[in-house]
Amino acid sequence: MNTALFDLTYIKNTFGTDPLMINKVLELFLNNTPSLMGTLSNSILNENWGDVSAEAHKGKSSFATLGANSIAKCLSRIEVMAKEISPKNIDLINQEFQIVNETSKELYKELTLKIEKK
Amino acid sequence: MSKDVNIFVVDDDSFYSALIQERIALEEGYSVSLFENATDLLTNITETTDIAIIDYELPDMNGLEILRNLQERFTKLSCIFLSGQLNVNVVVEAYKNGATRYIIKNENALVELVKAINEIRNNLQLKSEIENLKDEY
Numbered sequence: 001m002n003t004a005l006f007d008l009t010y011i012k013n014t015f016g017t018d019p020l021m022i023n024k025v026l027e028l029f030l031n032n033t034p035s036l037m038g039t040l041s042n043s044i045l046n047e048n049w050g051d052v053s054a055e056a057h058k059g060k061s062s063f064a065t066l067g068a069n070s071i072a073k074c075l076s077r078i079e080v081m082a083k084e085i086s087p088k089n090i091d092l093i094n095q096e097f098q099i100v101n102e103t104s105k106e107l108y109k110e111l112t113l114k115i116e117k118k
Numbered sequence: 119m120s121k122d123v124n125i126f127v128v129d130d131d132s133f134y135s136a137l138i139q140e141r142i143a144l145e146e147g148y149s150v151s152l153f154e155n156a157t158d159l160l161t162n163i164t165e166t167t168d169i170a171i172i173d174y175e176l177p178d179m180n181g182l183e184i185l186r187n188l189q190e191r192f193t194k195l196s197c198i199f200l201s202g203q204l205n206v207n208v209v210v211e212a213y214k215n216g217a218t219r220y221i222i223k224n225e226n227a228l229v230e231l232v233k234a235i236n237e238i239r240n241n242l243q244l245k246s247e248i249e250n251l252k253d254e255y
Binding site: 009010013014015016021024025028029031032033036054057058060061062065 | 225229
């Protein structure tokens with residue numbers, strides 16, 4: 001099943017349908033979000049669970065804004081689990097983050113292609 | 119022509135802050151300054167700031183602490199919460215402490231935000247006109 005990685009309905013409802021404006025928003029996302037995911041990766045690696053929860057919370061709203069809901073839901077689960085840390089939750093956080101990591105890379109590629117097409 | 123409405127935004131999510139700035143830039147008559155933490159906002163804010171847009175979860179302080187600080191120092195400032203924090207107690211406390219609006223970061227958030235700041239601007243203009251009339255008579 002090929003599910004769309006993102007949905008620009010929210011962006012279009014908020015900013016209108018001008019392609020230049022849409023591209024500007026996508027560029028803002030690409031300029032800001034990958035570094036946040038890098039920070040989250042480091043926090044998970046270093047087991048800084050307070051930071052993990054805060055960074056997942058931030059990332060969640062960024063991905064949700066782009067309609068990347070599968071990633072936003074993973075980040076939401078990471079945010080909650082990092083607040084109630086246990087050996088089981090550490091495993092689950094790592095599993096969820098692996099999905100976030102792989103899916104977000106695909107998303108960045110698709111968004112970059114979309115910007116270049118315009 | 120009236121002066122720009124001066125808006126300060128505090129949100130540690132740089133993408134979301136940038137979105138707020140871009141969306142408000144589509145309207146005329148606003149000047150927006152962005153801050154990533156409470157300390158920077160509280161240090162830089164002055165009497166000339168008309169509206170503060172406050173996220174709840176920040177690295178150095180929560181939104182309610184910021185709101186209390188601002189309400190003590192700036193009686194004319196309008197404070198809008200823009201947050202993913204859904205806890206009813208936080209929403210109630212925000213309104214009790216003088217928040218003008220509490221907007222949840224959902225799919226309507228930025229549209230709601232623009233409506234709210236336009237309402238505040240209209241009120242500011244009305245107050246200014248009343249003050250001018252008082253001065254005339």
